[in-house]
Amino acid sequence: MLFVFYYFTSVIESQIQSHIDQINGNCDRLDILVNKEPPTRRQSARMKVDQVRYDSQHIQAALRNFHHRRHMRDQQKRERQLLLRTSFKTNDEENTAIEMDADLNHHQSLTNAHRGIDDVLSQGSYILENLKGQRGMLKVSLK
Template sequence: MEALYHQTNRLVQGTQQCFEKLEKADDINSDAIEREIQARINSITSNCERLEILLYKEPLNRRTNGKLRIDQLKYDRVHLQAALDTFRNRKYQRLQEEREREALLNLQFQPNNCKETSILMDHSQKHHSSLQNANRGVDDLLLSGAGILENLRDQRMTMKGAHRRLYDIANTLGLSNTTMRLIERRAYQDQFILFGGMVFTLIVIGLIVVYCT
């Protein structure tokens, strides 16, 4: 176990030195160094797994110290892998920016094509006109509905006045209680008809407003 631990520790140190070479290398040579670093990291991972198996064969008084050393190697491996991934991401972004810059420099501009640059103003104008007409129609419906409600309110007041006058006339003429109850029942039913018409009108106006907008 000790020999494998020292071998893995040397791998960690050698991988760290490879990163110094990687920072100084150009794009052509960096690929080979990246592959070498990845191979070293894979070896470190494999050795850590073997060390964890061998740890259980050690005496109990040495397992705690051995576990700490293996955890340190695993931490170093994670750190090395993260550093390699970060370098690859930076390299990819740099290459992508260079390709985009090269493509922009090589781009040849041509005179504008009237068919390609023309804007479909007619369609936009028609759409705008349709919206204006719809809004105008909704406003007209709202005004019409308000007029209908006002008429219904006036009719209700008229019916109340007529009922009151009929009641007074009936008292004056001395009509029977049965006749009075019939008149009151008819007036009560007329109120339901009135309120029902008002509610129906409001529902129709609300549906028109919802579907038109």
């Protein structure tokens, strides 16, 4: 019964869409014919064609809205059926365990990098102190 309803609904939708396409095609032809009207009737005829095109666009939007709502209803129904068919299980040890190895390795690498930077800075400070000492010895020996 439900399948028959959806079948007829889709058939009706396609018929409406074909009629809308036909209306749009006729409006295009009418645009050309409006230019052949006498100047006194041209504006009135153009307004009528524009009104038909505007109404056609509203019908097209309503059809799209109807199609979208039907699609969303079908999708919700499928999701509901899937949820009802899903069997739930208890939480296993393996599924609830938190993987911390990668975070631990990352933290260890950052700590090692920090220590390495401290070593480089202390080495640079030691070198500067040695250079100052050498400068002092050179000043004394040059005098």
